[in-house]
Amino acid sequence: MGEREMGSSEFSWKLADHPKLPKGKQVAVVVLDGWGEASPNEYNCIHIADTPTMDSLKNGATNQWRLVKAHGKAVGLPTDDDMGNSEVGHNALGAGRIYAQGAQLVDLALESGKIYEGEGFKYIQECFETGTLHLIGLLSDGGVHSRLDQLQSLLKGVSERGVKRVRVHILTDGRDVLDGSSVGFVETLENDLAKLREKGIDARIASGGGRMYVTMDRYENDWDVVKRGWDAQVLGKAPHTFKSAIEAVKKLRAEPKANDQYLPPFVIIDENEKPVGPIIDGDAVVTLNFRADRMVMIAKALEYENFDKFDRVRYPKIHYAGMLQYDGELKLPSHYLVSPPEIERTSGEYLVKNGIRTFACSETVKFGHVTFFWNGNRSGYFNPDMEEYVEIPSDSGITFNVKPKMKALEIAEKARDAILSRKFDQVRVNLPNGDMVGHTGDIEATIVACKAADEAVKMILDAIDQVGGIYVVTADHGNAEDMVKRDKSGKPLLDKNGNIQILTSHTLQPVPIAIGGPGLLPGVSYRNDLPNAGLANVAATVMNLHGFEAPSDYEPTLIEVVDN
Numbered sequence: 001m002g003e004r005e006m007g008s009s010e011f012s013w014k015l016a017d018h019p020k021l022p023k024g025k026q027v028a029v030v031v032l033d034g035w036g037e038a039s040p041n042e043y044n045c046i047h048i049a050d051t052p053t054m055d056s057l058k059n060g061a062t063n064q065w066r067l068v069k070a071h072g073k074a075v076g077l078p079t080d081d082d083m084g085n086s087e088v089g090h091n092a093l094g095a096g097r098i099y100a101q102g103a104q105l106v107d108l109a110l111e112s113g114k115i116y117e118g119e120g121f122k123y124i125q126e127c128f129e130t131g132t133l134h135l136i137g138l139l140s141d142g143g144v145h146s147r148l149d150q151l152q153s154l155l156k157g158v159s160e161r162g163v164k165r166v167r168v169h170i171l172t173d174g175r176d177v178l179d180g181s182s183v184g185f186v187e188t189l190e191n192d193l194a195k196l197r198e199k200g201i202d203a204r205i206a207s208g209g210g211r212m213y214v215t216m217d218r219y220e221n222d223w224d225v226v227k228r229g230w231d232a233q234v235l236g237k238a239p240h241t242f243k244s245a246i247e248a249v250k251k252l253r254a255e256p257k258a259n260d261q262y263l264p265p266f267v268i269i270d271e272n273e274k275p276v277g278p279i280i281d282g283d284a285v286v287t288l289n290f291r292a293d294r295m296v297m298i299a300k301a302l303e304y305e306n307f308d309k310f311d312r313v314r315y316p317k318i319h320y321a322g323m324l325q326y327d328g329e330l331k332l333p334s335h336y337l338v339s340p341p342e343i344e345r346t347s348g349e350y351l352v353k354n355g356i357r358t359f360a361c362s363e364t365v366k367f368g369h370v371t372f373f374w375n376g377n378r379s380g381y382f383n384p385d386m387e388e389y390v391e392i393p394s395d396s397g398i399t400f401n402v403k404p405k406m407k408a409l410e411i412a413e414k415a416r417d418a419i420l421s422r423k424f425d426q427v428r429v430n431l432p433n434g435d436m437v438g439h440t441g442d443i444e445a446t447i448v449a450c451k452a453a454d455e456a457v458k459m460i461l462d463a464i465d466q467v468g469g470i471y472v473v474t475a476d477h478g479n480a481e482d483m484v485k486r487d488k489s490g491k492p493l494l495d496k497n498g499n500i501q502i503l504t505s506h507t508l509q510p511v512p513i514a515i516g517g518p519g520l521l522p523g524v525s526y527r528n529d530l531p532n533a534g535l536a537n538v539a540a541t542v543m544n545l546h547g548f549e550a551p552s553d554y555e556p557t558l559i560e561v562v563d564n
């Protein structure tokens with residue numbers, strides 16, 4: 001009944017007091033990014049790494065450590081074959097409920113055809129007669145930011161609704177899918193486009209590049225990434241030109257150390273050496289990704305008349321729509337094909353409105369995860385007098401296997417200082433190492449990364465010890481705990497040269513959640529009636545630890561208080 005006053009149907013932000021748990025304890029909430037639980041073996045970097053702090057939590061009180069689901073339907077993804085990811089993981093952690101997420105909302109809109117009835121589609125359709133439709137997005141079946149089958153379905157849909165000319169600007173993946181898979185995805189897309197051409201539609205791939213080097217930066221870490229994409233997609237300029245995208249991807253991948261994530265930008269040219277598809281006045285543009293974080297920057301470049309992040313050289317008058325609206329607070333972009341999940345009444349907002357002073361911190365590459373995603377894809381503070389969000393600048397222009405410790409120590413120091421200052425009731429951090437280094441596929445570096453994250457956890461737990469507080473240590477999805485692609489029986493898969501296939505992506509594994517600290521009332525333990533609990537059960541748990549009952553529509557708390 002927390003959200004409603006007794007005897008009144010008026011909505012109220014006031015949370016009911018927890019009948020047993022006290023208020024006033026400082027709570028540290030630590031999210032280890034990409035830290036799942038898997039059987040111990042040589043590809044489990046968390047197991048191999050020296051992680052005494054996390055080991056002691058696991059081997060401590062059995063009723064204060066457990067696993068929760070972090071993938072598939074438990075976090076609002078279409079199927080249980082979908083690995084977890086930061087967006088859906090942090091949404092679930094912060095919102096305390098399971099929302100059908102972007103991937104699924106787009107599926108439903110395409111299946112029902114509703115996508116073609118919305119305002120966003122009508123807006124881009126206005127350009128079909130005389131302009132070109134440009135589709136920009138991540139080309140893979142990873143299902144984290146986008147999905148190839150959704151692009152295929154959209155291509156079919158627009159071809160039946162009057163499109164004359166289509167240009168696809170591809171971003172190769174290798175991060176949510178195996179490195180090297182880009183070639184197959186480009187071949188599939190080329191086949192589809194050839195079929196459209198048979199139907200009289202002028203459809204081609206116009207440009208491309210690797211997702212981590214072209215277009216898909218996030219949280220303004222490095223605008224050069226977006227500029228490289230702009231130059232290729234809009235201006236038709238890139239250091240490499242090719243006659244076909246298959247040739248482009250194959251040749252660029254043949255360079256030493258090349259990989260899908262970091263392919264340089266390229267432009268496809270015609271027999272007169274002219275780019276086949278720059279974006280010009282009168283064209284329509286759709287950014288295909290449903291996930292927000294890596295689309296916000298390009299959306300700003302495409303949408304904002306006034307823009308000073310880089311020199312756009314030419315700013316075409318286009319009709320631009322996102323697959324989804326990426327930022328509800330900024331209303332960015334203003335046109336979109338599918339409405340995003342309406343994540344409201346998040347735990348962060350409730351807690352702030354109930355007097356919980358909140359501190360959140362990570363480094364740039366994950367800063368929006370503990371703020372924007374945690375708060376239901378909402379940027380900014382709920383109440384700036386009650387909250388402080390600190391961003392530690394990430395290294396930019398490097399792959400994180402080069403500096404696997406990243407800013408873990410600096411994040412932990414900020415959290416420690418925030419705890420010891422006693423100015424905050426909740427201190428929340430994301431430690432990126434397991435995930436960001438795990439994505440590089442570099443096993444040695446990922447081991448170093450996991451150790452660094454463990455040391456950061458220790459520093460935060462020590463501070464909680466000093467102030468008599470409570471800790472909650474969990475993760476958003478798996479990554480570093482399994483670095484090899486496996487067959488159905490779990491055996492590592494080999495490539496044609498007999499080498500193991502490195503897994504750069506997330507996993508389907510559950511994640512740990514540990515609670516404890518001197519402020520935790522004796523008698524608090526995990527319930528045993530929620531064996532299938534997931535990340536969405538964490539919000540109610542944290543609210544309880546702050547001394548509140550969670551709203552009645554939240555997923556149930558993981559804990560109970562057993563009277564001794």
Ligand SMILES: O=C(O)[C@H](O)COP(=O)(O)O
Binds near residue numbers: 034084085087144435
């Ligand atoms: O965007 C990325 O880096 C990956 O696709 C997913 O990683 P994340 O969900 O941990 O951010």
Ligand SMILES: [Mn+2]
Binds near residue numbers: 477
């Ligand atoms: Mn993550």
Ligand SMILES: [Mn+2]
Binds near residue numbers: 435439479
């Ligand atoms: Mn990740």
